[in-house]
Amino acid sequence: RDSSVTGVQTCALPISAPRLPSHGFSRIPLWLVVLVLGACGLVASTWSTFSHTWDEPEHLAAGLQLVDTGHYDYDIQHPPIARVVMAVGPYLAGARSQGLPPPDGKPEGIEILYGEGHYDLFLTLARAGTLPFLALLLVVTYALARVWLHPLQAVVAVAMLATTPTVLGHAGLATLDVAAAATCLLALYALRQWLQQGWWWQAVAMGLAVGLALGTKMSSIPYGGIAGAVVIACHLLD
Numbered sequence: 001r002d003s004s005v006t007g008v009q010t011c012a013l014p015i016s017a018p019r020l021p022s023h024g025f026s027r028i029p030l031w032l033v034v035l036v037l038g039a040c041g042l043v044a045s046t047w048s049t050f051s052h053t054w055d056e057p058e059h060l061a062a063g064l065q066l067v068d069t070g071h072y073d074y075d076i077q078h079p080p081i082a083r084v085v086m087a088v089g090p091y092l093a094g095a096r097s098q099g100l101p102p103p104d105g106k107p108e109g110i111e112i113l114y115g116e117g118h119y120d121l122f123l124t125l126a127r128a129g130t131l132p133f134l135a136l137l138l139v140v141t142y143a144l145a146r147v148w149l150h151p152l153q154a155v156v157a158v159a160m161l162a163t164t165p166t167v168l169g170h171a172g173l174a175t176l177d178v179a180a181a182a183t184c185l186l187a188l189y190a191l192r193q194w195l196q197q198g199w200w201w202q203a204v205a206m207g208l209a210v211g212l213a214l215g216t217k218m219s220s221i222p223y224g225g226i227a228g229a230v231v232i233a234c235h236l237l238d
Contacts (some may be wrong), residue, residue, distance in 0.1 A: 031155055038137050039162040039171070040131050045079045046172045047124045056174045057109020060126045061097075063087030064112060065105075068097040074105030081215040082179035086131065089125030093118070126174035134171040137182035138162055144189045180217035184224045187213045191228055 062074040063083030068091060072080055087095075090112070098115065100108040113119050138158050145154035161167060170177040190206040213220040 003198035032139070032142050032158060035158050035162050035179070036135050039138060039168065040134060043131065043134065043168055043172045044128070046147055047127050048061055048120060050172070052123055053112065053173055053175070054106070056123070056126065057113060058087060058105035059083050059109070059176065060090065060104035060112060060122075061108035062110070064091060064095060065097040065108070067091045070197045072106060075103060078176060078217060079215045081212065082129070082133065082176050085179075086126045086129030086174045089128055090122040093121055093125055095122050123174070127172060128172060130171050130178055133179040133182040134167075137167075137185060139177060140182065140189050141184045144185065144192070147192065176217045180213070180220055180223075181214035183209070183216045184227070187220070187232055188227050192231050192235070195232065 056085060058075050059078075060071065060083075062076075062078070063080065063085075064087040066080050066084055067087045095112055095116070095118070098108055098111045102108075112212070113122055116122075131144060138161060141161050142154050142158045145157040149157070172185045185205070187209040190202070190209040192200040194206045210224070213224055
């Protein structure tokens with residue numbers, strides 16, 4: 001256009017923010033799927049290699065008793081949610097509660113594993129019940145990292161977690177550690193989302209997530225409580 005002041009012909013160009021090169025960032029959710037499947041595959045490859053640990057029979061016994069009979073008498077210091085998930089596979093394969101006297105569930109679990117001649121099958125199916133919690137742990141790690149980090153950095157965080165030997169080792173057992181970590185992290189993510197946006201349905205989701213964590217392992221009370229206080233403090237100071 002012609003400027004009325006200078007008489008110099010100028011051209012108005014649109015101004016836009018510089019765009020970062022994508023470098024395949026749009027495909028990062030696919031890489032997240034690859035990482036989750038890869039971690040689960042590594043864990044599954046160990047099921048037939050290692051025999052049961054000292055506490056796996058007790059977890060199996062408690063979960064299978066609840067699934068099979070509706071009672072929960074073995075080692076009741078731990079809540080039943082993760083144990084039930086671990087017991088579903090063996091139950092569908094034919095494992096049944098043996099009815100040995102509580103409260104010690106180890107003899108009951110040993111009888112379940114050895115008594116019917118399906119040791120490898122029942123132990124493998126019980127351990128497979130931990131895989132959903134491993135997948136949940138990795139996905140929530142990505143979601144929580146995305147709150148503060150670039151998508152690529154969030155995937156790196158997941159990759160570091162998915163290649164940590166102690167995490168993969170515990171994920172290969174029919175125990176409560178990975179389940180507790182996953183559900184606690186989910187509760188923290190739900191808390192952060194509710195604090196940030198404040199929708200009523202996010203409060204409901206947070207309550208369900210906290211209940212899931214409490215129903216998985218009682219140690220979620222101190223661990224989740226301390227971590228939740230940190231999340232609330234960070235929100236108030238932000």
